[in-house]
Structures are given as structure tokens and as C-alpha cells.
Amino acid sequence: MDFIDSLHLYRHLVKEDRRTIEDYNKQSSNIHGHTCLYNWWKSGAYLWFTKRYHNALEKTGKSMNLCSVFGNRSVLDHVQGIKVFFSGENVHFAPYDEYADYLLRDKSVDLALGFEYFQDKRYLRFPLWLLYMFDPTSTREDIIAKCNALRFPVISERPRFCGMIASHDPNGLRKVIVEEIERIASVSCAGKYLHNDDSLKTEFGDEKIDYLRCFKFNICPENSNSSGYVTEKLFEAISAGCIPIYWGSFNHPEPQIINPEAVVFWEKDQNNQDVLQLIDRLYSSPKEIDELLHLPRLLDGAEDVIWEMFRELDSMIVRILES
Secondary structure, three states, X not given: OOHHHHHHHHHHXXXXXXXXXXXXXXXXXXXXXXXXXXXXXXXXXXXXXXXXXXXXXXXXXXXXXXXXXXXXXXXXXXXXXXXXXXXXXXXXXXXXXXHOOOOOOOOOOOEEEEOOOOOOOOEEEOOOHHHHHOOOOOOHHHHHHHHHHHHOOOOOOOOEXXXXXXXXXXXXXXXXXXXXXXXXXXXXXXXXXXXXXXXXXXXXXXXXXXXXXXXXXXXXXXXXXXXXXXXXXXXXXXXXXXXXXXXXXXXXXXXXXXXXXXXXXXXXXXXXXXXXXXXXXXXXXXXXXXXXXXXXXXXXOHHHHHHHHHHHHHHHHHHHHHO
């Protein structure tokens, strides 16, 4: 590298560092009570943490920095104080792959939370769907009650065949599934992607679960495939009482929680004629589909697995705040 190239590189790095500092300064004012957000996404997900740990934060008088994947990683190098990293995204695929280490290379990170299975004293598997399915103030009794509701959701009359709510199709799988299943009957697509149904908005006020309760099946594959990467999609289908048509987590989603017999699994890039025959048979046979709809969606002991994740999170957060 000659002098001119070195000078250009230096100027580029200075410019990038200046942008990082500006971004950090802008985000450092994003304060919500005892919590500040960095690279967080536009949702109220942070409220889950602030509500669950409100009393502990008040008691210790400390603040907590919640960090995520939606921005320049270098910004997080400047965050001081208690630093909790949380990702609901698959960090092994772009555009989030710079966070594949869950920020654990950063020694200042007190706790990292995500979907993946691995051991680290500063990491806890705490997938995003838990924030969707359980209130932040949930006790063990609340979790037991919610699991019972998910295990045997209300099965009312379902006049419509199959629905999908999706905003995009990053790997082309959703289009394939819809096209294949439409050989049986029409699929209602209420999201931005393949949109052909306005009723989610016009009849149900954008209440996803209420909309899905009209359907026998819900197409709900993940955006990508990694062990443990399970989002709210599968659990929303279960909560609505649909039969999920699912792909993700190598088709072994939450093996201690989900009853696989209550899910129809799609195989990406494979011949799914047996899957289509099953869906067709269920759709044509009220008796068979009723039997499947009434299978327990969660395994025995699912509430114990979930409560243990809550208990470990509480223990780790309290220990950080009190240290």
C-alpha cells in the first residue's frame, strides 16, 4: 500500500469512526426509564424487559442498556454500564452475521440472549417467541396456565382453508408452499407478500391471532434454517388453533416443548407430495382434521422447560444488577 492509499484508508476510517460516534450520541438519548436502547428495532419488545425488571432496577437505582442487531456494531463498543445483548434474528445470515458471536467477544457484555444452543457463563438461550407468548410479569402459575391454553387451544368452526401472513420471502420458500398448496384450494395471503386478502385489516383490525382463528391451516415457515431458530410464527399458529405448516430449525422446533405430531412439516427443496396428500386428506375429512386439531400442541413438561428459562434469566439479571 503506497502513501496515497494509506491516506485514503486513514480518512475513510476517521470518517467511519465519526459516524459511529454520531450514531452512538444519537442513540444514547433513547432512554426509557431505567433502560437505554442501542441498535434496537422499532417495536415495544424492550418494554418486556423494563416491565419484568422494573422493581429490581428501582431497588438498585441502576440502569440497563439493551442492545440488538439493527445497526452498526461499533456503536455498541461505546456503550458504558450494564450491557444486555438480545437478538431475535438469525445471526448466522446476512445482514446480521456480524453478530454471530452474540457480542460475546466484547468483554463488557454482561449478558447475551438469543435462540442458539450453546454454553457460556454470559449467555442464555431465550428465544424471541417467549416475549410474544408470555406477559413480562408472568409467574410460574401464569406460565402453567398459558401452556395449558396453548396445549389445547379453542377449536371453533373454521370456515376457511389456509392462511398466510408474510411481508417478504427471503429464500423463495413461501411462494413455493403457496403455489403447491393452492393445488388443493385457495390460500389467503393477508400480509404484504402475495397479498390477496384485506380482511386482516378490514374485519380484524390487524389482530393476527383473531384472523388466523378462521383457518384450518397456517403457512408459517421461518426466514432461514438454523438449529434452535424458532420465532413467534409457529406459536402464533398454535395459539390461534391452526394446524401449522412449518419449516425451520431443521424441522425439530423446540423439541422439549412442541408436539411434532400436531405440526405439518414442509421439506425445503424436496418432493413434498406426501405432505400435500396429508393436507388434502385432512381438508377433505372432517373427522381426521378434527382429530389432529385436538392433539395436544405442547408436550408434557413444556411449562417446566419454559419456567426454567425464566428463572435463569431472572437470576442472571438480578445478579448483574446487584453486583
